[in-house]
Ligand SMILES: NC(=O)c1ccc[n+]([C@@H]2O[C@H](COP(=O)([O-])OP(=O)(O)OC[C@H]3O[C@@H](n4cnc5c(N)ncnc54)[C@H](O)[C@@H]3O)[C@@H](O)[C@H]2O)c1
């Protein structure tokens with residue numbers, strides 16, 4: 001058993017356990033971290049079914065469970081209210097302890113229930129998608145979507161522990177699995193050249209979901225995200241580098257009405273934003289090609305299948321709700337593992353360069 005990764009935040013810290021079989025330790029960790037509490041699991045119904053059928057490598061969960069239908073459409077205030085009402089109806093009190101089981105949707109939704117239930121109760125994250133393990137379960141952001149956009153209502157509410165079990169990824173759909181790897185490539189690009197070259201070397205093992213390779217991948221990504229968010233919980237500064245590739249990715253998602261899955265949009269966004277860094281003379285020529293090469297080996301897109309005009313993407317970036325008053329900003333790389341910080345953690349880019357860079361993927 002390797003030691004957990006410790007993520008610190010304003011009010012304390014929590015361990016992230018990353019190892020095959022971690023889900024089997026849920027009861028033990030709950031006894032330690034949620035001692036004496038009345039437990040309820042809030043779970044993605046499809047994942048819960050796998051759990052109870054013994055397909056996640058551990059015995060069925062014997063306790064109370066509240067389920068929601070899988071998918072982003074469950075990340076709503078209505079679903080948050082229904083889950084909260086169910087807890088209230090069952091008389092859950094201030095001694096409640098929650099467990100979020102599933103992908104990023106479960107973590108965000110159950111985390112937001114935990115953040116607000118009786119002004120906040122502790123919870124454990126049990127992420128079961130690659131994206132949730134190496135990205136969504138770390139950092140303490142919880143919330144739901146609104147008709148106006150994603151993640152517009154939420155709270156910072158860090159979990160008391162995260163149990164990431166790479167063995168539980170065996171059942172994950174191929175497209176969801178590969179999508180998660182786009183965020184790992186991002187982590188290598190923003191913070192660790194050795195990690196990036198390790199992924200290049202181990203691409204085949206990763207595609208096979210080799211447990212040892214996967215454990216190392218999740219661990220290193222969690223370490224990088226933990227390191228970035230520990231110093232900047234509320235995204236005042238360095239946390240912005242986690243948005244590498246995401247300015248373009250969010251525009252792609254908006255223009256296609258979320259027809260492109262997030263991980264694939266991030267892959268395309270990384271390629272376009274590396275091209276932008278090259279055009280602006282921040283990064284050496286060839287960086288974008290190297291990043292695209294790894295993404296392609298991991299089965300991720302590096303060019304749009306149905307072409308889109310760069311203008312539509314530029315418009316979508318400018319009208320992003322979160323940017324309403326601000327100008328469009330990018331977190332750009334200098335080199336593998338090194339981000340540009342000359343103009344702060346993010347910077348604006350000349351319109352002509354953005355347009356040109358977008359032709360790398362459109
Ligand atoms: N809080 C954060 O910091 C943060 C960061 C990144 C993303 N997110 C959020 O995460 C969400 C996306 O997460 P996601 O990609 O995990 O999506 P998801 O939770 O919808 O899971 C994707 C699909 O995989 C299925 N699934 C989950 N685990 C499985 C398993 N082990 N085997 C088989 N199927 C399984 C689910 O039923 C679902 O259909 C978005 O809402 C996004 O906003 C949050």
Ligand SMILES: [Zn+2]
Nearest residue numbers: 183246262266
């Ligand atoms: Zn992302």
